[in-house]
Amino acid sequence: MAFITTDDGTTIFYKDHGSGQPVLFSHGWPLSADAWDAQMVFMGQHGFRVIAHDRRGHGRSDQAWDGNHMDRYADDLASLIDQLDLRDIILVGHSTGGGEITHYVGRHGTDRVAKMVLVGAVPPLMAKTDANPEGLPIDVFDGIRKGTFDDRSQFYRDLSLPFYGYNRDGATISEGVRESFWLQGMMGGLKGQLDCIHEFSEVDYTTGLRRIDVPTLFIHGDDDQIVPIGAAALKAHPLVPGSELKIYQGGAHGLTATEQDRFNADLLAFATADIRQAVAA
Known part of the structure; x- marks a missing residue:
């Protein structure tokens, strides 16, 4: 069991395996580093050092009362990177984790970052506003709050169905x-x-x-029921010059599990691609 301690005294759990160029994974809500196990083994077997942490309040990290906001999440990630002295990192973020790695770059830059992969990620903004009409109404998120507060155990069981597209006709559950x-x-x-x-x-x-200046890959399912692609990757991709967008036809939000082999292959191909070619693409 490995932990770092942040400057506000919060302990953050992380896994760290293998050797080589580091691939640092950031998980979605309400999950933990375990969501990346298959990718960590796969990339580790292909010569990469693989690291994943539990966000504060999640998994095995401290259940801190304060600091459960994106500025602090990004700074916790920076603490992990600094304390492990990681450089030339490939940052991979799913859903909320995609927001976390994006916010990390916004606050800390890309000096230690080589590439980024955003998977079913929440940027630029999920909530519907006058300036973001493609977003989801705030009532949707109020419903998530209520379901989580009232009976999160049952709510998480129910949420797993649309998360992985298991509520679609013909889905193998x-x-x-x-x-x-x-x-x-x-x-x-x-x-x-x-x-x-x-x-x-x-x-x-x-x-x-807008601060991302390294080769970046967006992967998103066009049947993502949790983070709809129209308010996410289709808007975020044009904001990152030279970035690539892969759309998984019929893909669900949890595509790292439901399309594990395809995703792993795409991740490896991007990680091993020549950086100069990726920038020019």
């Missing part, structure tokens, strides 16, 4: 994947998970996106 989603969610603390809903829904990540 893995009860194991659903149970893993529930278990990871229940490992975290209620206060931190409630606070995090605001961070993935109402924080505008446009400034961070």
Whole structure:
């Protein structure tokens, strides 16, 4: 069990395996580093050092009462990077994790970053506003708050169906994947998970996106029921010059699990691609 301690005294759990160029994974809500296990093994077997942490309030990290906001999440990530002295990093973020790595760049720059991969990611802004009519109404996120507060155990069980597209006709349902989603969610603390809903829904990540100056890959399913592609990757991709967008036809939000082999192959191909070619693309 490995931990770092941040400057506000919060302990953050992380996994760190292998050697080579570091690939640092940031998970979605309400999950933990365990959501990346298959990718960590796969990339580790292909010669990369793989690291993933539990966001504060999630998984095995401290269930802090304060600091459950994106500025602090990004600074926690910076603390992990600094304390492990990681350089030439490939940052990979899913959903809220995509917001986290984008906000990290917005606050700390790309001096230590080589490439970025945003998967089903929340940037630039999920909530509907006058300036963001493609977003989801705030009532949607209020419903998530209520479901999480009233009975998060049942809410997480129910949420796993659209998360992985298991509510679609003809879907092959893995009860194991659903149970893993529930278990990871229940490992975290209620206060931190409630606070995090605001961070993935109402924080505008446009400034961070505009600061990205490294090769970047967006991957998004066009049947993502949690983070609809129209308000996310289709708007974020043009804000990052030279970035690439891969759309998974019929892909769900949890495509790292439902299309694991395809995603792993795409991640490896991007990680090993010549950086100069990626920038010119």
